[in-house]
Amino acid sequence: MITTAGCASTRVIPEALESKVEKTVTFEQILESPDSHRGKVVLLGGEVLKAKAMKGGTQLEVLQLPLDDDQEPDLDRMHSKGRFLALHKEFLDPATIVDGTRVTIVGEVTGAVVEKMDEADYRFPTLEVRHLHRWDRRREDHPRTSGPWWGVFGGVGFGGGGSRSGGGISIGF
Known part of the structure; x- marks a missing residue:
């Protein structure tokens, strides 16, 4: 499921998922020990750095950013604690989720993978997307x-x- 915010108030966390989200689990905890949080449904947000079509859906590489009271990601990249990968089981055309798109994701922690980030190995916490909320870029202006x-x-x-x-x-x- 995907939603997009416009001028009117939009529900970021669908009612059906609200009670399942473990709001006390932080990105830092997931980053430190992804396997101990495996299976937990969490709320994370940030800025899409890359969207890639995969055999099993679409993978988003997201620069984590803290969420405000409305669950909208912070605009300041300096507040990031790292990156994560989110797999959306349905195909999303990467052209529709361009670099810089801000998102809030309800997802289930699936562990971590080590991949190259430039020339360094980086351990990305991984999520399976249950709900993806895209923020309207025009609001940043x-x-x-x-x-x-x-x-x-x-x-x-x-x-x-x-x-x-x-x-x-x-x-x-």
Whole structure:
């Protein structure tokens, strides 16, 4: 299952999975000991670095980023604690999940694999995707702030004080 966030409030964790997610398990714990968390359903987010079509679905290499109260990944890559691989059992065209797409994933920990990252070996924790939520890239252009904001090329809008719903107006010149 995949969802995409727009201007309106969207459920990041499907109701059917809400009670199964072990929210106390952190990425750092999974990174340190992936086998001890095998089978646990967790919530992780980050930025897609690479999407690759595989025989059994689509593999996403994700730069982990902390999630905010709305389960949206942080924008600052410096807050990352590492990378993970997420296998989506259904085929997703890699062209639809371009590098830089921010995602929140409900997934089951399946262990870890060692693969090359440039010239170094890197141990990637692995997840099987139960639910993938893609964040709308356009929202990054307009930070969640109260009061008016002005964009490049004549954009203007009004923030909703951090809310996920709100409006705006854009004027192009």
